[in-house]
Amino acid sequence: MSVPLVYISYIVSALFAFGIFVGLPKQGRFPRRGAFIVVMAVASAMLIYLLQLLFGAESRNITFCILAVLGLAAAIRVVTHPLPVYSALYFVFVVLATAAMLIQVGAEFLGAALVIVYAGAILVTYVFVIMLSQQSPEMKGRISAMLDYDRSAREPVWATLACFMLMAVLAGMIVEHPWKTVAQPLSAVATRNTVELGRLLMTDFAVSVELAAVLLMVALVGAVAIARKRLPQAADFSDHKAPGEAGKTVVPY
């Protein structure tokens, strides 16, 4: 090949960063949809080109490329869409694409767990909270009906510049680094993935599994304690309240 891979990865990073910049809501205007689609199409084409160069001629995998493009485009929509509900829905897309990519490389259990935990549990929580806390009832996609803090991003130029630097450094390093690959014992790992993973969790990571259980328990208690609505106690109404009236008024806080 003529052009080194690292420059192609820089170009891909720049295109994706520019796509984010075009897509971000700015100053109450809708992002230019046509420009966004064009930039994303070019970025996706460059990414597919880079991935195909990485795969080499003998192991082309167009399914992986399509999944990568879909996942990244959905991720960009997650961070650029002005309506949080759509962000959450696009995040489901990201999760599904990621899970499919993991299954492609043989991590079946992790892919399934990703779909169950993320798309099944975490996303329901997010959508629930979004529905709880949206204020304006008339959101018909009109920009004037949207909330002010959803319409305008904070420092889009600097943020996308930082994003480009991070992407270019990470991708360039990954492409350039001479990874020492083990001579493919992958098939043994891939064919009995779930069995091997279960054995690993119950032997090497046994203490970590217990710690994760404790952590989940603590987080459960903490979440209840934080989000609990504090009802007034009888002591708060000790002045001039008839008996039986104490629980009827809730002090706003």
Added chain:
Amino acid sequence: MPNPTALMIVGALLFAIGVVGFLTRRNMIVMFLSTEVMFQGVLMNLVGMGLLHGNIQGQGLGIFVLVIAAVEAGLGLAIVVMLYRRRGTLDAENWRSLRG
């Protein structure tokens, strides 16, 4: 089977996209969604590194990333609900005073 390097590149791009979302958006719920995107990137990188080494430890660590993500979602959303009840808005700029 795809090259693990490709998996790591996609993971790195996902992570950077999550970072820019966390930096630019002002809605607290979308900021937390961006951290979830970052978690996806980290997960893909862990699996890719594990494949490079030819063992399954990376996927084992990925399970723990899932646990941390669930904990983060639960606690973070509880905090968001509490903050929303206090000020009636999800704008992160409203809590500027926490900067000190």
